[in-house]
Amino acid sequence: MNQVLDLPAAARLARARDGDQRAFGQLVELHHPRVWRFLLRRVGNRHDADELTQETFLAAWQRLPGFRGEAQFTTWLLGIALNLARNHHNRRQAQRREVELPDEAALDAALGAAGDPLGQLQLRGTLAALERAIAGLPEEMREALRLVRFDGLSLEQAGVVLGTPVGTIKSRLARGRDRLSDEMREYLS
Numbered sequence: 566m567n568q569v570l571d572l573p574a575a576a577r578l579a580r581a582r583d584g585d586q587r588a589f590g591q592l593v594e595l596h597h598p599r600v601w602r603f604l605l606r607r608v609g610n611r612h613d614a615d616e617l618t619q620e621t622f623l624a625a626w627q628r629l630p631g632f633r634g635e636a637q638f639t640t641w642l643l644g645i646a647l648n649l650a651r652n653h654h655n656r657r658q659a660q661r662r663e664v665e666l667p668d669e670a671a672l673d674a675a676l677g678a679a680g681d682p683l684g685q686l687q688l689r690g691t692l693a694a695l696e697r698a699i700a701g702l703p704e705e706m707r708e709a710l711r712l713v714r715f716d717g718l719s720l721e722q723a724g725v726v727l728g729t730p731v732g733t734i735k736s737r738l739a740r741g742r743d744r745l746s747d748e749m750r751e752y753l754s
Contacts, residue, residue: 578638582629589629593622596639600646606715607650617653621646636725643718644726647708691749698748706741709734 580588600621605614624645632641699707705727712723713734724731 574638578632582632584630589626592638596642597622599639600642603643603716604646604650606711607647608653613653617646617649620649624649637722640718640722640725643712643716643722644728647712647726651704695745695749698745701748702741702744705729706737706744709737710741710745713738 577588577591581592597618601614601618604617604621605611608614608617621642625642628645632638636644699710702710708727709723709729712718712726713720718726720731720734723729723734727734729737
């Protein structure tokens with residue numbers, strides 16, 4: 566049996582920090598799905614999520630000797646992914662200045678093939694408006710909202726990823742929810 570698989574997570578991480586590529590490979594296998602989903606929600610397409618996931622693990626491998634363990638490995642890894650997603654977004658924004666909406670395939674998958682056509686049309690409009698409203702939030706509110714509401718991180722984990730106190734995360738969430746509520750009022754009434 567593969568001795569790396571038999572190691573507890575902390576031992577596997579310690580071996581990877583010491584340069585054991587097999588141990589790091591196990592960490593990649595373990596965390597790849599979560600990192601990929603995290604990035605997909607931020608970049609909106611599979612190709613970019615694939616590339617950024619690879620970049621995340623490459624950056625993690627390069628920075629792993631400096632990982633001090635002050636945060637959970639997953640939280641540290643998501644921080645790297647978030648920074649790469651921000652850089653990607655900034656490059657894309659420089660190339661084109663428009664609000665990104667969900668692509669047709671993503672909407673179709675979310676809505677399903679069956680159902681009321683008028684209801685589907687209304688839901689499409691609501692989803693598009695929500696995506697625009699989220700995109701219109703200031704970056705710090707948008708990231709806090711995505712980390713806690715969409716990625717399922719705790720307030721503490723979101724604070725570590727963003728390098729921000731928990732109270733600030735709470736404030737950003739509350740202000741972001743208020744803004745979204747105001748912008749979505751006509752769609753949800």
